[in-house]
Amino acid sequence: MTLDETQIDAQLQVMAERLRAARFARGLRLIDVAGLTGLSEVHLYRLEQGERAPSLRALLVLAAALGLSPADLLDGEESPAERSAPHTGRAVWTGTEKAGSGEMIKGAVRVRYDLARRVNPELIEDTDGTVGSPESLLGMAFAGCFSMALAADLDDAGYPPLRIETFAEVQTESGAGGIALSDIELRCEAAVSGIADAQFQAMAEATKRNCLVARALVAVPARLDARLVAISGD
The missing domain is CATH 1.10.260.40 (lambda repressor-like DNA-binding domains)
Structure with missing residues:
Protein backbone atom coordinates (compact mmCIF):
# COMPACT_ATOMS: atom_id res chain seq x y z
CA MET A 1 0.00 0.00 0.00
CA ASP A 75 1.49 1.47 15.70
CA GLY A 76 -1.27 0.35 18.00
CA GLU A 77 -4.68 1.61 18.93
CA GLU A 78 -5.14 5.26 19.66
CA SER A 79 -5.73 5.77 23.35
CA PRO A 80 -9.02 7.60 23.93
CA ALA A 81 -8.67 11.32 24.48
CA GLU A 82 -9.31 12.52 27.99
CA ARG A 83 -11.91 15.27 28.05
CA SER A 84 -11.51 18.02 30.59
CA ALA A 85 -14.30 20.08 32.06
CA PRO A 86 -15.66 22.43 29.36
CA HIS A 87 -14.61 26.05 29.07
CA THR A 88 -17.73 28.19 29.01
CA GLY A 89 -18.83 31.60 27.82
CA ARG A 90 -22.17 33.28 27.27
CA ALA A 91 -23.55 35.98 25.01
CA VAL A 92 -26.81 37.93 25.06
CA TRP A 93 -27.98 39.88 22.00
CA THR A 94 -30.93 42.27 22.10
CA GLY A 95 -32.68 43.58 18.99
CA THR A 96 -31.88 43.26 15.30
CA GLU A 97 -28.39 42.88 13.90
CA LYS A 98 -28.20 46.49 12.67
CA ALA A 99 -29.92 48.28 15.54
CA GLY A 100 -29.27 45.93 18.42
CA SER A 101 -26.37 45.33 20.77
CA GLY A 102 -25.04 42.55 22.91
CA GLU A 103 -22.81 41.47 25.74
CA MET A 104 -20.28 38.64 25.87
CA ILE A 105 -20.16 37.40 29.43
CA LYS A 106 -17.72 35.36 31.50
CA GLY A 107 -18.37 35.55 35.21
CA ALA A 108 -18.25 39.19 36.27
CA VAL A 109 -16.63 40.24 32.97
CA ARG A 110 -19.01 41.77 30.44
CA VAL A 111 -17.85 42.99 27.02
CA ARG A 112 -20.36 45.06 25.04
CA TYR A 113 -20.48 44.90 21.24
CA ASP A 114 -22.60 45.94 18.28
CA LEU A 115 -22.50 45.85 14.49
CA ALA A 116 -21.06 49.34 14.01
CA ARG A 117 -18.04 48.61 16.20
CA ARG A 118 -17.64 45.17 14.70
CA VAL A 119 -17.47 46.52 11.15
CA ASN A 120 -15.48 49.63 12.18
CA PRO A 121 -13.26 48.67 15.13
CA GLU A 122 -11.75 52.16 15.14
CA LEU A 123 -15.02 53.30 16.73
CA ILE A 124 -14.26 51.30 19.86
CA GLU A 125 -13.28 53.63 22.70
CA ASP A 126 -12.24 51.02 25.24
CA THR A 127 -10.56 52.35 28.36
CA ASP A 128 -11.66 49.68 30.80
CA GLY A 129 -11.98 46.51 28.71
CA THR A 130 -15.78 46.57 28.62
CA VAL A 131 -16.27 47.32 24.90
CA GLY A 132 -15.01 45.09 22.11
CA SER A 133 -16.00 42.59 19.44
CA PRO A 134 -15.92 38.83 18.91
CA GLU A 135 -12.87 39.40 16.72
CA SER A 136 -10.97 41.26 19.44
CA LEU A 137 -11.66 38.41 21.88
CA LEU A 138 -10.54 35.95 19.22
CA GLY A 139 -7.29 37.89 18.90
CA MET A 140 -6.83 37.84 22.68
CA ALA A 141 -7.41 34.08 22.70
CA PHE A 142 -4.83 33.49 19.96
CA ALA A 143 -2.28 35.79 21.63
CA GLY A 144 -2.84 34.15 25.00
CA CYS A 145 -2.66 30.59 23.69
CA PHE A 146 0.44 31.34 21.58
CA SER A 147 2.27 33.03 24.47
CA MET A 148 1.57 30.18 26.88
CA ALA A 149 2.48 27.48 24.34
CA LEU A 150 5.70 29.28 23.39
CA ALA A 151 6.64 29.54 27.07
CA ALA A 152 6.16 25.77 27.41
CA ASP A 153 8.18 25.02 24.27
CA LEU A 154 11.04 27.31 25.30
CA ASP A 155 11.13 25.81 28.79
CA ASP A 156 11.14 22.29 27.34
CA ALA A 157 14.14 23.26 25.21
CA GLY A 158 16.04 24.52 28.26
CA TYR A 159 15.36 28.25 27.78
CA PRO A 160 12.79 29.26 30.41
CA PRO A 161 11.40 32.66 29.35
CA LEU A 162 11.17 35.61 31.69
CA ARG A 163 8.33 37.35 29.84
CA ILE A 164 6.39 36.95 26.60
CA GLU A 165 4.08 39.67 25.29
CA THR A 166 1.99 39.09 22.18
CA PHE A 167 -0.28 41.53 20.33
CA ALA A 168 -2.84 40.15 17.88
CA GLU A 169 -4.37 42.06 14.98
CA VAL A 170 -7.42 40.35 13.48
CA GLN A 171 -8.31 41.62 10.02
CA THR A 172 -11.83 41.24 8.64
CA GLU A 173 -13.37 42.02 5.28
CA SER A 174 -16.99 42.61 4.33
CA GLY A 175 -18.54 41.15 1.21
CA ALA A 176 -21.74 39.72 -0.17
CA GLY A 177 -21.52 36.86 2.31
CA GLY A 178 -21.13 39.19 5.29
CA ILE A 179 -18.11 39.67 7.54
CA ALA A 180 -15.23 37.21 7.11
CA LEU A 181 -11.83 36.80 8.74
CA SER A 182 -9.10 37.55 6.21
CA ASP A 183 -5.92 37.17 8.26
CA ILE A 184 -4.36 37.47 11.71
CA GLU A 185 -1.02 39.01 12.59
CA LEU A 186 0.80 38.21 15.82
CA ARG A 187 3.56 40.50 17.09
CA CYS A 188 5.55 38.96 19.90
CA GLU A 189 8.37 40.20 22.12
CA ALA A 190 10.06 37.64 24.36
CA ALA A 191 12.69 38.04 27.07
CA VAL A 192 14.65 34.78 26.98
CA SER A 193 18.24 34.17 28.04
CA GLY A 194 20.74 32.12 26.09
CA ILE A 195 18.79 31.21 22.97
CA ALA A 196 20.03 32.03 19.47
CA ASP A 197 17.66 34.13 17.38
CA ALA A 198 17.46 31.51 14.60
CA GLN A 199 16.37 28.82 17.06
CA PHE A 200 13.88 31.19 18.68
CA GLN A 201 12.37 32.11 15.31
CA ALA A 202 11.98 28.45 14.34
CA MET A 203 10.28 27.63 17.64
CA ALA A 204 7.99 30.66 17.49
CA GLU A 205 6.88 29.82 13.93
CA ALA A 206 6.16 26.22 14.92
CA THR A 207 4.16 27.39 17.94
CA LYS A 208 2.16 29.77 15.75
CA ARG A 209 1.14 26.82 13.58
CA ASN A 210 0.55 24.25 16.29
CA CYS A 211 -0.86 25.91 19.42
CA LEU A 212 -4.44 24.95 20.24
CA VAL A 213 -6.13 28.11 18.95
CA ALA A 214 -4.00 28.10 15.79
CA ARG A 215 -5.22 24.60 14.97
CA ALA A 216 -8.81 25.76 15.44
CA LEU A 217 -8.15 28.69 13.07
CA VAL A 218 -6.29 26.68 10.44
CA ALA A 219 -8.41 28.17 7.63
CA VAL A 220 -7.30 31.73 8.50
CA PRO A 221 -3.83 32.87 7.30
CA ALA A 222 -1.62 33.94 10.22
CA ARG A 223 1.60 35.95 10.17
CA LEU A 224 4.14 36.32 12.95
CA ASP A 225 6.69 38.98 13.84
CA ALA A 226 8.64 37.55 16.79
CA ARG A 227 11.53 39.35 18.46
CA LEU A 228 13.90 38.70 21.31
CA VAL A 229 14.24 41.63 23.69
CA ALA A 230 16.92 42.41 26.24
CA ILE A 231 16.48 41.29 29.83
CA SER A 232 17.08 44.01 32.39
CA GLY A 233 20.45 43.50 34.01
CA ASP A 234 21.89 41.42 31.16
Whole structure:
Protein backbone atom coordinates (compact mmCIF):
# COMPACT_ATOMS: atom_id res chain seq x y z
CA MET A 1 0.00 0.00 0.00
CA THR A 2 1.30 3.43 -0.92
CA LEU A 3 0.68 6.30 1.48
CA ASP A 4 -0.13 9.73 0.10
CA GLU A 5 1.20 12.95 1.62
CA THR A 6 -1.90 13.46 3.75
CA GLN A 7 -1.57 9.99 5.28
CA ILE A 8 2.14 10.50 5.89
CA ASP A 9 1.48 13.83 7.62
CA ALA A 10 -1.20 12.19 9.76
CA GLN A 11 1.20 9.42 10.80
CA LEU A 12 3.87 11.98 11.67
CA GLN A 13 1.38 13.85 13.86
CA VAL A 14 0.44 10.63 15.68
CA MET A 15 4.11 9.87 16.32
CA ALA A 16 4.76 13.46 17.39
CA GLU A 17 1.95 13.35 19.95
CA ARG A 18 3.17 10.01 21.31
CA LEU A 19 6.74 11.28 21.62
CA ARG A 20 5.63 14.36 23.51
CA ALA A 21 3.24 12.40 25.76
CA ALA A 22 5.94 9.84 26.61
CA ARG A 23 8.44 12.58 27.46
CA PHE A 24 5.95 14.42 29.66
CA ALA A 25 4.97 11.18 31.42
CA ARG A 26 8.61 10.71 32.41
CA GLY A 27 9.10 14.31 33.50
CA LEU A 28 11.81 14.93 30.90
CA ARG A 29 12.67 18.17 29.11
CA LEU A 30 13.92 18.29 25.54
CA ILE A 31 17.41 19.01 26.84
CA ASP A 32 17.23 15.82 28.93
CA VAL A 33 16.19 13.69 25.94
CA ALA A 34 18.94 15.30 23.87
CA GLY A 35 21.47 14.15 26.46
CA LEU A 36 20.07 10.62 26.43
CA THR A 37 19.91 10.25 22.66
CA GLY A 38 22.63 12.46 21.19
CA LEU A 39 19.99 14.19 19.05
CA SER A 40 19.88 17.99 19.04
CA GLU A 41 17.12 19.85 20.87
CA VAL A 42 16.04 21.53 17.63
CA HIS A 43 15.74 18.15 15.88
CA LEU A 44 13.77 16.71 18.80
CA TYR A 45 11.50 19.74 18.84
CA ARG A 46 10.71 19.34 15.14
CA LEU A 47 10.01 15.64 15.62
CA GLU A 48 7.56 16.51 18.40
CA GLN A 49 5.84 19.02 16.11
CA GLY A 50 5.47 16.47 13.32
CA GLU A 51 7.72 18.53 11.06
CA ARG A 52 10.38 15.85 10.53
CA ALA A 53 10.33 12.09 9.96
CA PRO A 54 12.89 10.32 12.16
CA SER A 55 15.59 8.12 10.69
CA LEU A 56 15.59 4.47 11.77
CA ARG A 57 18.49 5.18 14.13
CA ALA A 58 16.72 8.18 15.67
CA LEU A 59 13.54 6.15 16.13
CA LEU A 60 15.45 3.35 17.89
CA VAL A 61 17.40 5.61 20.26
CA LEU A 62 14.30 7.67 21.07
CA ALA A 63 12.25 4.60 21.88
CA ALA A 64 15.04 3.23 24.08
CA ALA A 65 15.48 6.55 25.91
CA LEU A 66 11.75 6.74 26.64
CA GLY A 67 11.44 3.09 27.67
CA LEU A 68 9.26 2.19 24.68
CA SER A 69 9.44 -0.07 21.68
CA PRO A 70 9.55 1.54 18.22
CA ALA A 71 6.10 0.06 17.58
CA ASP A 72 4.73 2.05 20.54
CA LEU A 73 5.55 5.23 18.63
CA LEU A 74 4.22 4.06 15.27
CA ASP A 75 1.49 1.47 15.70
CA GLY A 76 -1.27 0.35 18.00
CA GLU A 77 -4.68 1.61 18.93
CA GLU A 78 -5.14 5.26 19.66
CA SER A 79 -5.73 5.77 23.35
CA PRO A 80 -9.02 7.60 23.93
CA ALA A 81 -8.67 11.32 24.48
CA GLU A 82 -9.31 12.52 27.99
CA ARG A 83 -11.91 15.27 28.05
CA SER A 84 -11.51 18.02 30.59
CA ALA A 85 -14.30 20.08 32.06
CA PRO A 86 -15.66 22.43 29.36
CA HIS A 87 -14.61 26.05 29.07
CA THR A 88 -17.73 28.19 29.01
CA GLY A 89 -18.83 31.60 27.82
CA ARG A 90 -22.17 33.28 27.27
CA ALA A 91 -23.55 35.98 25.01
CA VAL A 92 -26.81 37.93 25.06
CA TRP A 93 -27.98 39.88 22.00
CA THR A 94 -30.93 42.27 22.10
CA GLY A 95 -32.68 43.58 18.99
CA THR A 96 -31.88 43.26 15.30
CA GLU A 97 -28.39 42.88 13.90
CA LYS A 98 -28.20 46.49 12.67
CA ALA A 99 -29.92 48.28 15.54
CA GLY A 100 -29.27 45.93 18.42
CA SER A 101 -26.37 45.33 20.77
CA GLY A 102 -25.04 42.55 22.91
CA GLU A 103 -22.81 41.47 25.74
CA MET A 104 -20.28 38.64 25.87
CA ILE A 105 -20.16 37.40 29.43
CA LYS A 106 -17.72 35.36 31.50
CA GLY A 107 -18.37 35.55 35.21
CA ALA A 108 -18.25 39.19 36.27
CA VAL A 109 -16.63 40.24 32.97
CA ARG A 110 -19.01 41.77 30.44
CA VAL A 111 -17.85 42.99 27.02
CA ARG A 112 -20.36 45.06 25.04
CA TYR A 113 -20.48 44.90 21.24
CA ASP A 114 -22.60 45.94 18.28
CA LEU A 115 -22.50 45.85 14.49
CA ALA A 116 -21.06 49.34 14.01
CA ARG A 117 -18.04 48.61 16.20
CA ARG A 118 -17.64 45.17 14.70
CA VAL A 119 -17.47 46.52 11.15
CA ASN A 120 -15.48 49.63 12.18
CA PRO A 121 -13.26 48.67 15.13
CA GLU A 122 -11.75 52.16 15.14
CA LEU A 123 -15.02 53.30 16.73
CA ILE A 124 -14.26 51.30 19.86
CA GLU A 125 -13.28 53.63 22.70
CA ASP A 126 -12.24 51.02 25.24
CA THR A 127 -10.56 52.35 28.36
CA ASP A 128 -11.66 49.68 30.80
CA GLY A 129 -11.98 46.51 28.71
CA THR A 130 -15.78 46.57 28.62
CA VAL A 131 -16.27 47.32 24.90
CA GLY A 132 -15.01 45.09 22.11
CA SER A 133 -16.00 42.59 19.44
CA PRO A 134 -15.92 38.83 18.91
CA GLU A 135 -12.87 39.40 16.72
CA SER A 136 -10.97 41.26 19.44
CA LEU A 137 -11.66 38.41 21.88
CA LEU A 138 -10.54 35.95 19.22
CA GLY A 139 -7.29 37.89 18.90
CA MET A 140 -6.83 37.84 22.68
CA ALA A 141 -7.41 34.08 22.70
CA PHE A 142 -4.83 33.49 19.96
CA ALA A 143 -2.28 35.79 21.63
CA GLY A 144 -2.84 34.15 25.00
CA CYS A 145 -2.66 30.59 23.69
CA PHE A 146 0.44 31.34 21.58
CA SER A 147 2.27 33.03 24.47
CA MET A 148 1.57 30.18 26.88
CA ALA A 149 2.48 27.48 24.34
CA LEU A 150 5.70 29.28 23.39
CA ALA A 151 6.64 29.54 27.07
CA ALA A 152 6.16 25.77 27.41
CA ASP A 153 8.18 25.02 24.27
CA LEU A 154 11.04 27.31 25.30
CA ASP A 155 11.13 25.81 28.79
CA ASP A 156 11.14 22.29 27.34
CA ALA A 157 14.14 23.26 25.21
CA GLY A 158 16.04 24.52 28.26
CA TYR A 159 15.36 28.25 27.78
CA PRO A 160 12.79 29.26 30.41
CA PRO A 161 11.40 32.66 29.35
CA LEU A 162 11.17 35.61 31.69
CA ARG A 163 8.33 37.35 29.84
CA ILE A 164 6.39 36.95 26.60
CA GLU A 165 4.08 39.67 25.29
CA THR A 166 1.99 39.09 22.18
CA PHE A 167 -0.28 41.53 20.33
CA ALA A 168 -2.84 40.15 17.88
CA GLU A 169 -4.37 42.06 14.98
CA VAL A 170 -7.42 40.35 13.48
CA GLN A 171 -8.31 41.62 10.02
CA THR A 172 -11.83 41.24 8.64
CA GLU A 173 -13.37 42.02 5.28
CA SER A 174 -16.99 42.61 4.33
CA GLY A 175 -18.54 41.15 1.21
CA ALA A 176 -21.74 39.72 -0.17
CA GLY A 177 -21.52 36.86 2.31
CA GLY A 178 -21.13 39.19 5.29
CA ILE A 179 -18.11 39.67 7.54
CA ALA A 180 -15.23 37.21 7.11
CA LEU A 181 -11.83 36.80 8.74
CA SER A 182 -9.10 37.55 6.21
CA ASP A 183 -5.92 37.17 8.26
CA ILE A 184 -4.36 37.47 11.71
CA GLU A 185 -1.02 39.01 12.59
CA LEU A 186 0.80 38.21 15.82
CA ARG A 187 3.56 40.50 17.09
CA CYS A 188 5.55 38.96 19.90
CA GLU A 189 8.37 40.20 22.12
CA ALA A 190 10.06 37.64 24.36
CA ALA A 191 12.69 38.04 27.07
CA VAL A 192 14.65 34.78 26.98
CA SER A 193 18.24 34.17 28.04
CA GLY A 194 20.74 32.12 26.09
CA ILE A 195 18.79 31.21 22.97
CA ALA A 196 20.03 32.03 19.47
CA ASP A 197 17.66 34.13 17.38
CA ALA A 198 17.46 31.51 14.60
CA GLN A 199 16.37 28.82 17.06
CA PHE A 200 13.88 31.19 18.68
CA GLN A 201 12.37 32.11 15.31
CA ALA A 202 11.98 28.45 14.34
CA MET A 203 10.28 27.63 17.64
CA ALA A 204 7.99 30.66 17.49
CA GLU A 205 6.88 29.82 13.93
CA ALA A 206 6.16 26.22 14.92
CA THR A 207 4.16 27.39 17.94
CA LYS A 208 2.16 29.77 15.75
CA ARG A 209 1.14 26.82 13.58
CA ASN A 210 0.55 24.25 16.29
CA CYS A 211 -0.86 25.91 19.42
CA LEU A 212 -4.44 24.95 20.24
CA VAL A 213 -6.13 28.11 18.95
CA ALA A 214 -4.00 28.10 15.79
CA ARG A 215 -5.22 24.60 14.97
CA ALA A 216 -8.81 25.76 15.44
CA LEU A 217 -8.15 28.69 13.07
CA VAL A 218 -6.29 26.68 10.44
CA ALA A 219 -8.41 28.17 7.63
CA VAL A 220 -7.30 31.73 8.50
CA PRO A 221 -3.83 32.87 7.30
CA ALA A 222 -1.62 33.94 10.22
CA ARG A 223 1.60 35.95 10.17
CA LEU A 224 4.14 36.32 12.95
CA ASP A 225 6.69 38.98 13.84
CA ALA A 226 8.64 37.55 16.79
CA ARG A 227 11.53 39.35 18.46
CA LEU A 228 13.90 38.70 21.31
CA VAL A 229 14.24 41.63 23.69
CA ALA A 230 16.92 42.41 26.24
CA ILE A 231 16.48 41.29 29.83
CA SER A 232 17.08 44.01 32.39
CA GLY A 233 20.45 43.50 34.01
CA ASP A 234 21.89 41.42 31.16
